[in-house]
Amino acid sequence: MTTIDKLEDVQGIVFSGYNKYMANCSYYLLQIDDAGKTKPWLKNLVEQNQISHGADKPTDETENRINLALSYSGFEKLQLDKDSLYSFELSFQEGMDSEHRSALLGDRGINDPSAWDWGSGAKRVDLLFILFSKNDAIHNASQKYHEKAFKGAGLSVVQRLDAGEKKQDANGFTLEHFGFADGISDPQVDGFPSTSGAGEIATGEFLLGYPNQYDGKLTKMPQLGAVGEAFGKNGTYLVLRQLKQDVGAFWQFMEEEAARQGITTDYLASKFVGRWKSGAVVEPNQDTDPGKVDNSFNFTKDPHGTGCPLGSHIRRANPRAVGLGATAEEALKVANRHRILRRGRSYGNFLENPVKDDGKERGLLFICLNANIERQFEFVQHTWINSVKFAGLYDEDDPLIGSGVAENRNFTIQDEPLRRRVCGFQQFVTTRGGSYFFLPSLSALGLLGNS
Amino acid sequence: MQQNPMTVITEILPDKLKELEDYLGPIGTDIKNNPVIKFADYQYLHYCTFFVIPGDHPSPGSSPTPALLAFEANIDGTAKQFVNDLIAKNPEFVNKVYGCCAGYPGNDAGQLASFLLTNDHGANAFYVAHPGQTRDTVYRQRDIRQQIETYIDANRDSLATQDPAAIHAAIVQQLGNIPKPENRPFLTLYGDKLFTGLLWTLGLVLVGGFFGFFGPFVEFLVVLALVAAVVYLLALRWHEMRDKQDDTPWVKTKEREAIQRVEDRQLQNHLTSVIEIKPGAFRFYTLKIVLAAINLVAKLVATKGNLSGIVTIHFARWVILPGNAGGRRRLLFMSNYDGSWENYLGEFIDHASLGLTAVWSSTQQAKDRGFPDTQWLAIKGGSRDEQRFKNFARNSQLPELVWYSAYTDLSVKNIENNRHIHEGLFSTADLAAWLKCL
Numbered sequence: 001m002t003t004i005d006k007l008e009d010v011q012g013i014v015f016s017g018y019n020k021y022m023a024n025c026s027y028y029l030l031q032i033d034d035a036g037k038t039k040p041w042l043k044n045l046v047e048q049n050q051i052s053h054g055a056d057k058p059t060d061e062t063e064n065r066i067n068l069a070l071s072y073s074g075f076e077k078l079q080l081d082k083d084s085l086y087s088f089e090l091s092f093q094e095g096m097d098s099e100h101r102s103a104l105l106g107d108r109g110i111n112d113p114s115a116w117d118w119g120s121g122a123k124r125v126d127l128l129f130i131l132f133s134k135n136d137a138i139h140n141a142s143q144k145y146h147e148k149a150f151k152g153a154g155l156s157v158v159q160r161l162d163a164g165e166k167k168q169d170a171n172g173f174t175l176e177h178f179g180f181a182d183g184i185s186d187p188q189v190d191g192f193p194s195t196s197g198a199g200e201i202a203t204g205e206f207l208l209g210y211p212n213q214y215d216g217k218l219t220k221m222p223q224l225g226a227v228g229e230a231f232g233k234n235g236t237y238l239v240l241r242q243l244k245q246d247v248g249a250f251w252q253f254m255e256e257e258a259a260r261q262g263i264t265t266d267y268l269a270s271k272f273v274g275r276w277k278s279g280a281v282v283e284p285n286q287d288t289d290p291g292k293v294d295n296s297f298n299f300t301k302d303p304h305g306t307g308c309p310l311g312s313h314i315r316r317a318n319p320r321a322v323g324l325g326a327t328a329e330e331a332l333k334v335a336n337r338h339r340i341l342r343r344g345r346s347y348g349n350f351l352e353n354p355v356k357d358d359g360k361e362r363g364l365l366f367i368c369l370n371a372n373i374e375r376q377f378e379f380v381q382h383t384w385i386n387s388v389k390f391a392g393l394y395d396e397d398d399p400l401i402g403s404g405v406a407e408n409r410n411f412t413i414q415d416e417p418l419r420r421r422v423c424g425f426q427q428f429v430t431t432r433g434g435s436y437f438f439l440p441s442l443s444a445l446g447l448l449g450n451s
Numbered sequence: 452m453q454q455n456p457m458t459v460i461t462e463i464l465p466d467k468l469k470e471l472e473d474y475l476g477p478i479g480t481d482i483k484n485n486p487v488i489k490f491a492d493y494q495y496l497h498y499c500t501f502f503v504i505p506g507d508h509p510s511p512g513s514s515p516t517p518a519l520l521a522f523e524a525n526i527d528g529t530a531k532q533f534v535n536d537l538i539a540k541n542p543e544f545v546n547k548v549y550g551c552c553a554g555y556p557g558n559d560a561g562q563l564a565s566f567l568l569t570n571d572h573g574a575n576a577f578y579v580a581h582p583g584q585t586r587d588t589v590y591r592q593r594d595i596r597q598q599i600e601t602y603i604d605a606n607r608d609s610l611a612t613q614d615p616a617a618i619h620a621a622i623v624q625q626l627g628n629i630p631k632p633e634n635r636p637f638l639t640l641y642g643d644k645l646f647t648g649l650l651w652t653l654g655l656v657l658v659g660g661f662f663g664f665f666g667p668f669v670e671f672l673v674v675l676a677l678v679a680a681v682v683y684l685l686a687l688r689w690h691e692m693r694d695k696q697d698d699t700p701w702v703k704t705k706e707r708e709a710i711q712r713v714e715d716r717q718l719q720n721h722l723t724s725v726i727e728i729k730p731g732a733f734r735f736y737t738l739k740i741v742l743a744a745i746n747l748v749a750k751l752v753a754t755k756g757n758l759s760g761i762v763t764i765h766f767a768r769w770v771i772l773p774g775n776a777g778g779r780r781r782l783l784f785m786s787n788y789d790g791s792w793e794n795y796l797g798e799f800i801d802h803a804s805l806g807l808t809a810v811w812s813s814t815q816q817a818k819d820r821g822f823p824d825t826q827w828l829a830i831k832g833g834s835r836d837e838q839r840f841k842n843f844a845r846n847s848q849l850p851e852l853v854w855y856s857a858y859t860d861l862s863v864k865n866i867e868n869n870r871h872i873h874e875g876l877f878s879t880a881d882l883a884a885w886l887k888c889l
């Protein structure tokens with residue numbers, strides 16, 4: 001079991017998305033115009049204990065939570081020396097919108113960075129400021145306060161993304177816009193306050209400076225001049241992507257295709273996700289939602305995907321104990337070297353009539369944390385979600401969120417005695433913006449403010 | 452037909468290097484539609500690459516080494532047959548390329564062919580995912596599957612109400628007259644048994660010999676072998692303790708950018724790695740033995756699209772480069788694989804650290820820039836140090852000028868599955884399982 005040295009050095013979002021106490025949330029995407037003013041502001045935030053950390057758990061009384069992360073260009077603008085800049089991992093240096101990274105992530109066609117609302121070209125982002133509040137009134141006041149402070153800190157707002165309407169189901173799970181329970185499966189991380197016992201995943205997969213999934217090795221940490229690796233410790237990388245969901249098109253398609261195939265709409269949609277709307281994993285020979293959610297499955301009872309299809313979203317996002325090794329144990333070990341910690345929220349309002357689009361934008365502000373972007377987030381996105389060869393398949397990417405390459409929009413639903421197949425359908429999720437950030441420890445933020 | 456490795460290594464004339472790169476580069480960027488050569492016309496060819504192994508800048512005391520041109524081809528049948536076909540169909544291309552190389556014999560087809568064949572170094576170890584599968588078989592089986600899938604797509608509702616035997620019969624009838632698949636090669640079917648037999652025999656000879664069952668002479672030989680093994684292991688540890696691992700940080704270089712520009716753009720990638728063998732005969736012969744062992748495993752055991760747990764390699768080879776450039780010998784590794792670089796390296800680490808470390812622990816980037824610290828050749832350390840190993844691999848990588856794959860749309864698993872589908876048409880055993888392949 002690993003113990004985290006100083007919970008008060010780790011930014012709070014590592015341990016919690018504050019879903020319980022913080023109803024409101026805004027993501028400020030900022031550009032640094034005058035680093036000379038930004039540094040004192042940063043220093044103040046840290047010294048006045050405004051950045052929330054792992055030891056100050058929110059309660060009913062808590063009004064705000066603030067977390068802060070920087071992109072590579074942010075560090076450049078804060079004038080880190082060349083060696084320090086080089087010490088960040090390569091994907092972070094290149095950026096999500098770079099030619100190589102965006103090809104790897106499948107951001108092509110209508111997902112191309114050149115078409116994004118933010119995160120590329122003149123709208124690249126240096127700093128991510130996340131403001132959580134308890135309720136509307138407090139949130140409005142806090143927004144005003146901080147937006148004014150940004151001006152004095154030499155910061156301009158590229159974009160403000162607000163978390164949207166919230167819906168919960170009978171089991172207490174938050175729903176995403178397509179109407180499925182979300183936030184069910186998160187890795188149990190060793191050493192995290194919420195984890196009982198040793199957890200399933202090593203601390204170092206999500207927090208730098210601790211043993212990782214490779215027999216306890218340390219993942220490479222960014223360094224700062226004479227401070228060295230202490231700068232990177234207790235920090236981690238944060239991935240943000242704005243993913244627009246086309247809810248009307250999704251359900252319209254499900255209705256038509258289900259009718260054509262003689263199955264129910266919910267059955268078909270659940271096969272795409274791999275879980276029923278309630279969040280229950282789809283099992284072999286099951287026609288309706290059992291309503292009870294148990295996340296302890298590992299696919300060994302469904303090796304061929306006749307329940308939860310091999311190419312469904314959740315099976316791609318985490319293949320668990322089937323497929324990546326000769327034994328269940330080996331497969332699980334490999335899968336667990338590519339996990340991510342999701343911390344995002346939905347944006348926009350829910351569509352009232354799911355089959356009738358209202359022209360408004362809605363979707364997921366996807367956030368995930370990982371100690372190594374290339375091995376975790378990018379790997380999941382490229383090798384699992386977008387790979388047409390995943391699990392021995394031929395020509396299909398993630399049916400729910402896969403990229404817009406038309407010839408890959410196929411989906412095989414394993415079944416007995418014969419598979420079903422859905423071919424040539426549209427893309428339901430579009431990338432609208434994104435960036436890689438580094439979420440430093442509080443002490444590292446202090447160093448940056450003082451530099 | 453057997454698959455074979457061809458690795459033609461030639462010296463590039465120093466004043467022709469740029470001309471050669473300017474000629475091959477555009478072919479590589481437009482592999483399908485370039486006006487110079489259509490690799491798809493060569494029916495024996497699965498994959499091929501052309502790349503330059505840069506020459507060394509002369510350092511004081513050592514003589515400069517010339518840049519080399521490597522031509523890697525993974526082919527059906529013999530190199531001779533392929534080379535003749537290549538020269539017959541496109542003499543201009545071959546003359547242009549090898550006109551830039553030392554020893555070019557002129558444009559006489561026969562002499563040109565023998566020039567290529569004399570400079571062919573084959574491979575010290577060669578892995579083929581699907582021994583016996585010719586390029587044309589791969590194509591044919593892809594078509595067969597396609598036909599079946601289209602048929603099912605159109606008739607799924609009525610088919611799914613029948614039992615597996617009836618569905619199978621309907622598919623067979625729909626396809627009409629299809630040739631039977633060739634038998635799998637003998638070694639694919641029985642190689643692993645042969646290998647186990649070999650190991651048992653060796654074990655028996657050692658144990659039996661040691662206890663004198665085979666007479667005093669064999670006993671003497673076994674004891675001698677044991678003594679030699681102990682001496683070898685001590686020498687190995689002594690070498691390992693003096694080795695220094697590479698701790699230079701990840702940096703973005705021009706070469707790496709060139710490599711990444713073409714990487715992960717499609718379903719398959721090529722990896723080219725050139726690395727120095729650690730100096731001295733000890734490491735050199737250790738490496739030779741390890742490569743021979745890998746070659747044996749590849750021939751006998753790893754014959755079903757799975758190289759010790761790695762299920763993404765179509766063809767891979769290790770070649771010890773001829774000559775010793777400035778007193779150093781070099782190891783060339785080339786691999787044609789499915790998926791991303793990150794996944795490929797990950798699979799190596801997750802499943803094949805033993806074999807991989809056994810090879811590369813005898814190599815180094817340069818003096819004091821060796822492979823991650825290793826103990827007992829491959830037993831501990833080495834590539835299990837994930838990040839150092841990936842860094843090492845990246846730094847040894849070279850960009851290709853030309854890379855051709857005859858089937859970028861098929862993964863190793865797809866090819867195996869297609870074959871299974873084809874074979875299943877001619878069998879009635881376990882039809883429910885066969886239907887799962889569709």
Ligand code: HEM
Binds near residue numbers: 184313366
């Ligand atoms: C708008 C886009 C997306 C939607 C609507 C969506 C929806 C869902 C749903 C409904 C679940 C099941 C509930 C749960 O386990 O929490 C889920 C699980 C998951 N998703 Fe997504 N997702 C989206 C994007 C992504 C992206 C971009 C990634 C990563 C690259 C991702 C990775 C995961 C992971 C890792 C799981 C948990 C799998 C498991 O451990 O079983 N998702 N998603």
